[in-house]
Amino acid sequence: xxxxLKHKYWQTGVGLVEIAIALVVIGILIxxxxxxxxxxxxxxxxxxxxxxxxxxxxxxxxKEKYGFLPGDFPYAxxxxxxxxxxxxxxxxxxxxxxxxxxxxxxxWVHLNAANGSIVSSTSTLxxxxxxxxxxxxxxxxxxxxxxESMQGHWIVLGSKASNTSGEGILLTPEQAQYxxxxxxxxxxxxxxxxxxxxNRQTTGKCTVEGRYNLSNSDKACVMYFSxxx
Numbered sequence: 176x177x178x179x180l181k182h183k184y185w186q187t188g189v190g191l192v193e194i195a196i197a198l199v200v201i202g203i204l205i206x207x208x209x210x211x212x213x214x215x216x217x218x219x220x221x222x223x224x225x226x227x228x229x230x231x232x233x234x235x236x237x238k239e240k241y242g243f244l245p246g247d248f249p250y251a252x253x254x255x256x257x258x259x260x261x262x263x264x265x266x267x268x269x270x271x272x273x274x275x276x277x278x279x280x281x282x283w284v285h286l287n288a289a290n291g292s293i294v295s296s297t298s299t300l301x302x303x304x305x306x307x308x309x310x311x312x313x314x315x316x317x318x319x320x321x322x323e324s325m326q327g328h329w330i331v332l333g334s335k336a337s338n339t340s341g342e343g344i345l346l347t348p349e350q351a352q353y354x355x356x357x358x359x360x361x362x363x364x365x366x367x368x369x370x371x372x373x374n375r376q377t378t379g380k381c382t383v384e385g386r387y388n389l390s391n392s393d394k395a396c397v398m399y400f401s402x403x404x
Contacts, residue, residue, distance in 0.1 A: 216350070218310075219309075219310035219311055220350060220353050220354060222309075222310055223309060223310075223311075223332065223354055224354060224357050224358060226307060226309070226315065227330065227332075227354075227358065227400050228358075230286075230307070230315070230330060230402075231330075231400070231402060233286055233289075233290055234286065234402050236289075237285070237286060237289055240289075241254060241255075241289075243262065243264065244262075244266075244268060244282070244328065244402075245281070245282045245283070245284075245285035245286040245289065246262050246268050246277075246278040246279060246280070246281040246282030246283075246284070246285055246286075246317070247262040247263065247264060247265060247266060247267070247268065247278050247281075247282075248261070248262045248264075248285055249261050249262050249263065249264040251281075251285050251288070255285065255288050255289055256288050256294075259284060259285065259288055259294075260275055260276070260281055260284065262278050262281055262285070263278060265278065267319045267320075267328075268282055268317045268318060268319045268328050269319055271338075271339045272300075272306075272316035272317060272318065272331075272339075272340070272341050273299060273300050273301065273306075273316070273335075273338060273339065273341070274298060274299060274300065275295070275297075275298045275299075275300060275305070276298055279316065279317050279318060279319075280300050280305075282317045283300065283305055283306055283307075283317075284300075284305065287305075301335075302314030302335070306341075309332060309345070311345055311346060311350075312334060312345065313332070313333050313334035313335065313341070313343065313345040314332075314341070315330055315331065315332055315341075316330075316331045316333070316341035316342075317329065317330055317331065317402075318331050318342075318399075321342075321371075321375055321399065322371075322375050324364075325369060325399065327401060327402075327403040328401070328402045328403055329369075329399040329400060329401055329402065330399070330400040330402055331397065331398070331399055332345060332346070332397070332398040332399075332400070333345045333397040333398070336373065336374075342373065342374070342375065342397050343373060343397070344372065344373045344381075344394050344395055344396060344397055345394060345396065345397065345398075346394060346395075346396045346398065347391070347392055347393060347394055347395065347396065348370075348380075348381055348382070348387040348388045348389055348391055348395060348396055349387070349389055349392070350396070351363070351370045351381065351387060351396040351398055352387040352389070354368070354398065355368050355370065355387075355398075358400075362385065362386070363381065363382040363385070363386065363387055363396075364377070364382060364385050365385075367400065367401040368398065368399065368400055368401070369398070369399045370382060370387070370396045370397065370398050370399070371396070371397050371399070372395060372396070372397070373397060375397075380393070380395035381395040381396040381397075382396075
C-alpha cells in the first residue's frame, strides 16, 4: 500500500471513530436529559403530595378552631381579620373558585389569613396569586359535590379550564396514579382521592375500567382530594 492510500485509509478510520464517539456522547446526553426530566417530575409530584397534606392539616385546624370550613365562615371579619370577606354559612364551597365573592374563592382567603400567609388584594384569584400554584402549570381550587358519586367538599388539582373553572386537565394518568398511591388506594374512582377527565367525565383518556389508563402518556387527568375526613 503506497503512502497516499495509507493516508486516505487512516483518514477514513479516524472519521468512523469520531462518529462512533459522537453517537455515544449524544446517547449519554439524551439519557442524562431524560433522567433529569424524570427527577424534576418526581420532585413536582412529591411537592403536590406535600401541598395536599399541608392544606388538609390546615383545614382541620381551621374547623377545630372556628367550627366552619374556610370560605364558609360567616364571622371571618370578626374573628380572623377585619378586612376579610365573610362566608355565607351555607355549608357549601360553591361559586366561582377564582373569585373572592364566592365561598369557593373565599376558602383560600380565609385559610391564608388564618395561617398568617399573604392574602390577595384583588377580588380575582389566580394560581400563584391567592391560589396555590402547582409545578405542572396549574394549581388548586375547591368545589362541592362535583358529580353524584362524589358528594362533599374537594380540593381540585387542575388547570384553568375557564374563568369559572379550575377543572382543566393537568396530569398524565401515570402521574395521577403516583399521587393516588402515595395518599390513598391508587384507584381513580374510589376512596378519598379521585381522578376524572376534563368536564368531570370518564372518557377513557385518564381512566379506563376503573383504573388509570397507563397506555396514555398525554395529560388527561383532573384530581380531586376529599377534605371531609
